[in-house]
Amino acid sequence: MVISESRFLTALLLLLATALTVRPEPAAAQRRDAVLATGSSTVAPFTNAVADRLAEGGARRAEVRSVGTVHGFNEFCQGTSLRFADIQDASRRMNFTEFGLCASRGVHEIMELMIGFDGIVVAHRHGLPSPNFTRAQLWLGSAKEIPRDGRLVPNPHRSWRDVSQQLPDWPIRVIGPPPTSGTRDSFTDLVMLAGCQALPEVRAIRDTAQRRRVCTTVREDGGWVDGGEDDEVIVGQVVDGAIGTLGIFGFSFLERNLARIDGATIDGIDDTRENIASGRYPIARPLYIYVKRPNLDLVPGLRAFVQEYVSEAAMGPEGYLIRRGLVGLDDASRARLRQAVADGAIMLRRPGE
Incomplete structure (x- = not known):
């Protein structure tokens, strides 16, 4: 098939326009050497306690932003870029609007972890x-x-x-x-x-x-x-x-x-x-943290952070999160939570479905 010169030029211009509109992430946005959490001021003290415990062992301390659940979800759901948070702290469950925002921005593989009660x-x-x-x-x-x-x-x-x-x-x-x-x-x-x-x-x-x-x-x-x-x-x-x-x-x-x-x-x-x-x-x-599952393999220390969060040392009956005020889960619920983390279980449906 012979392509006319005008059609070739049109296609070339479209290709160039597309290339110009798809801007690559800056190199700094494609990597991060510390965990980033955002969201609830109620959950933030528990996330900070986990960050402190891991930092005492030599890990780079996670950054924890206490901006409120609503603002936190708005940031968390903005996209998959490492410019955005790995963990969303939430003092309520993700709602339909937030789930839809995440989906519309390509944030699909989300782990929903109920950490306790308040x-x-x-x-x-x-x-x-x-x-x-x-x-x-x-x-x-x-x-x-x-x-x-x-x-x-x-x-x-x-x-x-x-x-x-x-x-x-x-x-x-x-x-x-x-x-x-x-x-x-x-x-x-x-x-x-x-x-x-x-x-x-x-x-x-x-x-x-x-x-x-x-x-x-x-x-x-x-x-x-x-x-x-x-x-x-x-x-x-x-x-x-x-x-x-x-x-x-x-x-x-x-x-x-x-x-x-x-x-x-x-x-x-x-x-x-x-x-x-x-x-x-x-x-x-209930209180929750939400985790972007793909980031477990992209952000150094994130997997260890989540594992520490659900450990017996943190949320068991004598755990340091319990001493900090978290109302803990029962034995069976904690076991299921740790298994969900080990399996990398993600939300498959909208909240409430």
Whole structure:
């Protein structure tokens, strides 16, 4: 077949245009000599503990970025380049949108490892009488709008005593996780939605989108304040704030600060390790790390990092992650987790399927 000169030139131009648009990764982006983790500020202390343990043995210390679960997934899923993280720390499970983002950027072989459990605590300054909140009461104190006489009105409650005579007469001031946090997502699902929909007046709202907006929108008058991604900062704000200031963060931060803060009871259940592990505590959730499986063979030390993370020395009953506040898995679950790591098991379906 004879190719005309014009068609040859057209094909050549297309080839050149394609070559110009496909830019090779810089050499520095094609290699990395240390593990890179990103994501949840709740999980970051555990990942940092693993990094420290391996560094003590002579390994190059992993870089751990505490940016929040949402920001972390956005970075983790950007692509397979070594410019992006190997490990995503998450205080909730990957959702459909994040799974789709990863898939659209070629990040397909992902290992999902549930490392343990955490409880979201409602903490106050140490030494004050601990309230027993229901989730409906927490919503009534934190929501931007609440039902009153058959209509929605701006939240009029200024004190927890306004919400219920059984609660202390503390000004309502809640320092909570920001919208970029997986802890905020979990608090929204397990407290705001659950507490809101326990009320008949809210269940009567037929429009699903409106009902969700009412249930999940927090007040903007100072009753709720978005804290940062660093839960230790929120602990400090609770301790140094006005009497009755409440902070929302992970159980491990409560355990590490028992001399300064106490946790409230939720729906009559205390925030103990046993209640969190059993699921009795109403605001308990699993914690995860996600690992790009191909990077196990590309990044020096990544395989050893993941193996150390799931080791008995780290997450066994006397492990250093348990001492740091992780609520651990039972024996059988830990064995399955280590087998999944050994097999390189990856997520085959979307989360929840």
